[in-house]
Amino acid sequence: QKEVEQDPGPLSVPEGAIVSLNCTYSNSAFQYFMWYRQYSRKGPELLMYTYSSGNKEDGRFTAQVDKSSKYISLFIRDSQPSDSATYLCATLTGANNLFFGTGTRLTVIP
Amino acid sequence: GAGVSQSPSNKVTEKGKDVELRCDPISGHTALYWYRQSLGQGLEFLIYFQGNSAPDKSGLPSDRFSAERTGGSVSTLTIQRTQQEDSAVYLCASSWSPYEQYFGPGTRLTVT
Numbered sequence: 001q002k003e004v005e006q007d008p009g010p011l012s013v014p015e016g017a018i019v020s021l022n023c024t025y026s027n028s029a030f031q032y033f034m035w036y037r038q039y040s041r042k043g044p045e046l047l048m049y050t051y052s053s054g055n056k057e058d059g060r061f062t063a064q065v066d067k068s069s070k071y072i073s074l075f076i077r078d079s080q081p082s083d084s085a086t087y088l089c090a091t092l093t094g095a096n097n098l099f100f101g102t103g104t105r106l107t108v109i110p
Numbered sequence: 111g112a113g114v115s116q117s118p119s120n121k122v123t124e125k126g127k128d129v130e131l132r133c134d135p136i137s138g139h140t141a142l143y144w145y146r147q148s149l150g151q152g153l154e155f156l157i158y159f160q161g162n163s164a165p166d167k168s169g170l171p172s173d174r175f176s177a178e179r180t181g182g183s184v185s186t187l188t189i190q191r192t193q194q195e196d197s198a199v200y201l202c203a204s205s206w207s208p209y210e211q212y213f214g215p216g217t218r219l220t221v222t
Contacts, residue, residue: 008150032209043114043201043213044153051209088153095158095166096208097143102152 006101023089032092114214135204
């Protein structure tokens, strides 16, 4: 079992839709959870991170962690064509490196 | 300020040749990481440097891979006797804290 599992999509939504991106993780010891956005032929860009359970909001983006079910989510409200990218979830190991999901490719259609 | 930079941006090499990939981290960041991104495989951790401590090499896939970090700043990832399965994008990241890693644009390596 991989440390982090992510539905690869692809996911296409109309502009203005609410997008839900999800990952599951295997190790209950993981405490930090990150979401990265990666545009084509660019490096990943940190969107936000959360610690332990709960929600964190930043503008149109909300990250949610449910440690009881080992489930992490990223919600994008009022999605824009500029949000079209691959979204990667990640968790931080005790050794301070990141385990990444394989990424979900999102396309927001104008 | 300046972000993480990597060079070259693209590298095509013949099977069996050695390659060196360079990473310039953000100034002042004590930690530096190398990852590999293969099509459909996601990002795979390779090696981690933290200050003057011994690097964590647990992700290196074989002894053909090595990395060094000089003066706590610039890092070089070396792949000896390249194989076709080494073809991937090699990403470098640096950070102050492990949960806020900043990535460079990557080096796209193609082994023919």
